[in-house]
Amino acid sequence: MSGTNYNDSELRDVDDKISIRFFLTVIRLSREPITLELESGVELLTEDELQEAGMTAVDERILLRKDYAKIDDSRNDFPLLGGLILAFGIPPAVILAWYFYFN
Numbered sequence: 001m002s003g004t005n006y007n008d009s010e011l012r013d014v015d016d017k018i019s020i021r022f023f024l025t026v027i028r029l030s031r032e033p034i035t036l037e038l039e040s041g042v043e044l045l046t047e048d049e050l051q052e053a054g055m056t057a058v059d060e061r062i063l064l065r066k067d068y069a070k071i072d073d074s075r076n077d078f079p080l081l082g083g084l085i086l087a088f089g090i091p092p093a094v095i096l097a098w099y100f101y102f103n
Contacts, residue, residue, distance in 0.1 A: 021056065 027034055055063075 021059075
């Protein structure tokens with residue numbers, strides 16, 4: 001299979017060497033209709049199994065990045081930031097107010 005210059009006489013075996021992303025791109029970009037012939041006895045995978053089977057290193061990094069983003073979104077930083085403002089913001093404000101009040 002070769003995306004945009006696919007012809008009817010071309011037959012390619014799809015085995016575990018071809019990435020799912022390449023396979024889907026070839027189907028999406030083809031100009032002619034594609035007939036898929038499945039071998040008998042082939043088990044069809046569920047959506048989760050298909051994602052796990054066809055994951056490349058890039059796909060795994062994207063999934064990890066999404067997991068990290070989900071953790072960051074669920075984290076509540078207000079107590080930490082509030083404590084920092086109280087620790088480093090209030091004392092200088094009190095000192096400056098004291099200075100301007102007595103001078």
